[in-house]
Structures are given as C-alpha cells and as structure tokens.
Amino acid sequence: MxxxxxxxxxxxxxxxxxxxxxxxxxxxxxxxxxxxxxxxxxxxxxxxxxxxxxxxxxxxxxxxxxxxxxxxxxxxxxxxxxxxxxxxxxxxxxxxxxxxxxxxxxxxxxxxxxxxxxxxxxxxxxxxxxxxxxxxxxxxxxxxxxxGCYPTVSTLTAAPAVAAGVVEPDIVVVAASGTSGAGKAAKPHLLGSEVMGNASAYGVGGVHRHTPEIIQNLNLLTEATVRVSFTPLLVPMPRGILATVTAPLARDLSADEAYEIYAKAYADEPFVTVLPQGMWPQTKAVVGSNSVHVQVTVDAEAGHLVAVGAVDNLAxxxxxxxxxxxxxxxxxxxxxxxxxxxxxx
The missing domain is CATH 3.40.50.720 (NAD(P)-binding Rossmann-like Domain)
Known part of the structure; x- marks a missing residue:
C-alpha cells in the first residue's frame, strides 16, 4: 500500500x-x-x-x-x-x-x-x-x-491472427486518423479549411515511420518474417484511429473460428474489448478512454481475414x-x- x-x-x-x-x-x-x-x-x-x-x-x-x-x-x-x-x-x-x-x-x-x-x-x-x-x-x-498510436491499434488488431498462425505473414493495414496525431504545432495542411470535408492518404508505399514498429511487434508473435503494407489516412476529426487489417488465410477458417481466436486472446485484457459478433468498432466509442475495440471476420470469397480496431490516438x-x-x-x-x-x- x-x-x-x-x-x-x-x-x-x-x-x-x-x-x-x-x-x-x-x-x-x-x-x-x-x-x-x-x-x-x-x-x-x-x-x-x-x-x-x-x-x-x-x-x-x-x-x-x-x-x-x-x-x-x-x-x-x-x-x-x-x-x-x-x-x-x-x-x-x-x-x-x-x-x-x-x-x-x-x-x-x-x-x-x-x-x-x-x-x-x-x-x-x-x-x-x-x-x-x-x-x-x-x-x-x-x-x-x-x-506509437498507429502501431498500437494495428498491432492489437492483427496480433491474435498472427500469433495463431491462421494468416500468412503478409499484413495490409489501412488506418484513418484524426488530426491530433500530427501534434499541436501549426501546419498548413491541418488548417480547418484544408481538413474539413476532406480525406487524404499520406506516407504511402512503406515510408511512414510507424511501419517498422508494427513489423517489429508482429515479428515477436511468429517465426515467419512478417511483411506489412501500411497506409495512413487523414480524416476530418480531432482524435481517434480506425484501422482495417487484412491478410490472406493460411488455412481454412470460418468467421466463428476467427472470432473465438480473438475472444480467447483478449479474454483477460482489461483494455481490449472484442465486440459482439456483427458489431463493428467506431472511433466515437473509444474517445477519451484507454480502450481498444476490435472485431474480426473472414472474407471467404477472397480468402482473407479482416479485422478492424478503433483507438483514441491520444489516450x-x-x-x-x-x-x-x-x-x-x-x-x-x-x-x-x-x-x-x-x-x-
């Protein structure tokens, strides 16, 4: 005490x-x-x-x-x-x-x-x-x-699938972030007139600084060499990140099986919530909290696992x-x- x-x-x-x-x-x-x-x-x-x-x-x-x-x-x-x-x-x-x-x-x-x-x-x-x-x-x-904020949500959204070996280690992350992720210093491209009503990509093609951090994290979970293609998006909101993670399946896997893998992986984690099946993460639900909301399914026709995570980038x-x-x-x-x-x- x-x-x-x-x-x-x-x-x-x-x-x-x-x-x-x-x-x-x-x-x-x-x-x-x-x-x-x-x-x-x-x-x-x-x-x-x-x-x-x-x-x-x-x-x-x-x-x-x-x-x-x-x-x-x-x-x-x-x-x-x-x-x-x-x-x-x-x-x-x-x-x-x-x-x-x-x-x-x-x-x-x-x-x-x-x-x-x-x-x-x-x-x-x-x-x-x-x-x-x-x-x-x-x-x-x-x-x-x-x-980093992007590595937090990207890693936790991908980790159970990578650790379970149910996906190939070729991970694609597309993550949309609010403007506070760029810091408080004045920047012309973050002016209200530039951001409002606009969504844009940046750091495309493997050059964003958070890419090696995501790779480093996921490499801890598998003996395979992980490759990550990460594309960040800037969207007109002050805070929050919504990340979509996709990866080719390494074996036959149903949506229910994928969900059970995620639910088991995070059952004892106080700040990671796997939402009920069919309910998808949204940034407004995590604003101001230390929560990560995650959901997962399988795109059977494409042979890919799809997982989505939301986090408040500042929290x-x-x-x-x-x-x-x-x-x-x-x-x-x-x-x-x-x-x-x-x-x-």
Missing part, C-alpha cells in the same frame, strides 16, 4: 500528448503533479495553453531542464523526436522515465536511422502490456518507450498507455487513473 503520493513531472506539457497525460493524472488516486515544462511556451500561464485542465490553470510552464525535472518519482516526456535521450540521461536511474516519443521504440538501429534520419539512441522496454511478454518487462522498469494510443505503464512499473493497480468508458455522442 502506497502511503504517500507519487510525484510526477511532465515535459512537453503544452502539447497534445502532455496535456492528455495530465488529464489522466488529475484523476489518478496515487499521483501528485509536480513540474510542468515546455520549450518555446516556457514562461506562459498554463491555463492559456491547456484551458481544459482547470486544476492546473494557475501554473506557469517552466523550461525543460534537468534541474526542473529532478526530484520527481516519474517523468513523462512528450518531446519532439530526438530530444528525449539527452533529458533522460540527465535523470537518475531511480527515476521512472516514460517517453511518449519514438526515440526508444525500435530495437533495430538501422531501421531507426532509415526512417528517422538520426543516430539511434537505443531501446527501452516497450510499453504495450498486451503484446507477448511485455507486461513482465514493464513491472519495475525505470525506462519505458510508449508505442490508449499515447497518454493512456503511458499511465498504464507507469502503474505497472510502480506496482500500482494497472487500471489506476484510467477508464474503459468513452464519450458519446
């Missing part, structure tokens, strides 16, 4: 990921929120940057320095790619550092350098408790890499996973501060 509160700092607190981490932590029974830091917004009243976080409105955003972050039990990093290693290295090994960026997700240095174009900083325990043996690696961990896709991992690292209830309940309409 924890008698004292866990002190937590958030670097990058003015961004979408940092703000979502704080929203969840404000409802966490074991946490006391300490330093809030940022980059160009340092010195600004926090209520002007994140007006929905009312209990923190009177704070002032500090600079992201080792001195500001020191002395906390847990530090969440919501920093640009390539910035986390320097900050983490300045913090003691007794501090739990949870990186919401990509810096420590990939184990293959060559893949990192190919997709990110900078030196590889290394790899940390991967923050997807539902994947293979990751939950055991996260218990007691002091450095954790939070998965279970980023901040929710970060808090879930903190709970595991510190020996707390894994679900503390988190909910499976979405917002509707």
């Amino acid at each position: 924890h008698m004292s509160k866990i002190s937590v700092a958030v670097a990058g607190a003015s961004g979408y990921a940092g703000g979502e981490v704080l929203r969840l932590l404000l409802n966490h029974p074991d946490v006391e929120i300490g330093a809030l830091s940022g980059g160009s917004n340092a010195g600004t009243n926090f209520g002007q940057l994140q007006p929905h976080l009312v209990p923190l409105a009177d704070r002032t955003l500090a600079e992201t320095t080792p001195e500001v972050l020191a002395g906390h039990d847990v530090v969440f990093l919501g920093l640009p790619h390539g910035a986390s290693a320097e900050v983490a290295n300045a913090l003691g090994e007794d501090v739990v550092v949870i990186d919401c960026g990509a810096d420590f997700r990939l184990t293959d240095a060559a893949m990192w350098e190919k997709f990110y174009g900078s030196p590889h900083a290394g790899s940390w325990p991967y923050g997807m408790p539902e994947l293979a043996a990751q939950r055991d690696r996260l218990r007691g961990a002091r450095r954790i890499a939070v998965p 279970k896709g980023t901040a929710g996973a970060a808090v879930q991992c903190m709970n595991l690292a510190l020996g707390l209830d894994e679900a503390a501060g988190l909910t499976t309940v979405g917002l509707a309409p």
Whole structure:
C-alpha cells in the first residue's frame, strides 16, 4: 500500500500528448503533479495553453531542464523526436522515465536511422502490456518507450491472427486518423479549411515511420518474417484511429473460428474489448478512454481475414498507455487513473 503520493513531472506539457497525460493524472488516486515544462511556451500561464485542465490553470510552464525535472518519482516526456535521450540521461536511474516519443521504440538501429534520419539512441522496454511478454518487462522498469498510436491499434488488431498462425505473414493495414496525431504545432495542411470535408492518404508505399514498429511487434508473435503494407489516412476529426487489417488465410477458417481466436486472446485484457459478433468498432466509442475495440471476420470469397480496431490516438494510443505503464512499473493497480468508458455522442 502506497502511503504517500507519487510525484510526477511532465515535459512537453503544452502539447497534445502532455496535456492528455495530465488529464489522466488529475484523476489518478496515487499521483501528485509536480513540474510542468515546455520549450518555446516556457514562461506562459498554463491555463492559456491547456484551458481544459482547470486544476492546473494557475501554473506557469517552466523550461525543460534537468534541474526542473529532478526530484520527481516519474517523468513523462512528450518531446519532439530526438530530444528525449539527452533529458533522460540527465535523470537518475531511480527515476521512472516514460517517453511518449519514438526515440526508444525500435530495437533495430538501422531501421531507426532509415526512417528517422538520426543516430539511434537505443531501446527501452516497450510499453504495450498486451503484446507477448511485455507486461513482465514493464513491472519495475525505470525506462519505458510508449508505442506509437498507429502501431498500437494495428498491432492489437492483427496480433491474435498472427500469433495463431491462421494468416500468412503478409499484413495490409489501412488506418484513418484524426488530426491530433500530427501534434499541436501549426501546419498548413491541418488548417480547418484544408481538413474539413476532406480525406487524404499520406506516407504511402512503406515510408511512414510507424511501419517498422508494427513489423517489429508482429515479428515477436511468429517465426515467419512478417511483411506489412501500411497506409495512413487523414480524416476530418480531432482524435481517434480506425484501422482495417487484412491478410490472406493460411488455412481454412470460418468467421466463428476467427472470432473465438480473438475472444480467447483478449479474454483477460482489461483494455481490449472484442465486440459482439456483427458489431463493428467506431472511433466515437473509444474517445477519451484507454480502450481498444476490435472485431474480426473472414472474407471467404477472397480468402482473407479482416479485422478492424478503433483507438483514441491520444489516450490508449499515447497518454493512456503511458499511465498504464507507469502503474505497472510502480506496482500500482494497472487500471489506476484510467477508464474503459468513452464519450458519446
């Protein structure tokens, strides 16, 4: 039993990921929120940057320095790619550092350098408790890499079929995401007049940075070499991802058999829900929650398995996973501060 509160700092607190981490932590029974830091917004009243976080409105955003972050039990990093290693290295090994960026997700240095174009900083325990043996690696961990939002929903939507060997390891993922996945910085292609009434593809042809992460995850589940064709879509909504995963069947398989494989795989997972047969995931059902909704069937005529998953990219896709991992690292209830309940309409 924890008698004292866990002190937590958030670097990058003015961004979408940092703000979502704080929203969840404000409802966490074991946490006391300490330093809030940022980059160009340092010195600004926090209520002007994140007006929905009312209990923190009177704070002032500090600079992201080792001195500001020191002395906390847990530090969440919501920093640009390539910035986390320097900050983490300045913090003691007794501090739990949870990186919401990509810096420590990939184990293959060559893949990192190919997709990110900078030196590889290394790899940390991967923050997807539902994947293979990751939950055991996260218990007691002091450095954790939070998965990307697309890899979260793509991996969990494909994983039971890949692990059961009922599909060929040639996976196609088409995933539609809301605009918050691109971060809070102003970008011309994310202006309301550009996004409203429009859907577009980007990162097509195997070049999106999350592709090697999805492959890395699924390769943990099979002795075969997994290939993934991943196409992301930008759609006019603020948050959420809907991913459709298809793969050729490796053997005869009925829709009922596929469903049983998925239901059994996720029977004990608190944050993954296999919906009743015939009911398909939708993003509005998971907004604000740490839930992943999944459904699966078989396209018998095409000889393919088809699975669909929905996730809130800012919650279970980023901040929710970060808090879930903190709970595991510190020996707390894994679900503390988190909910499976979405917002509707």
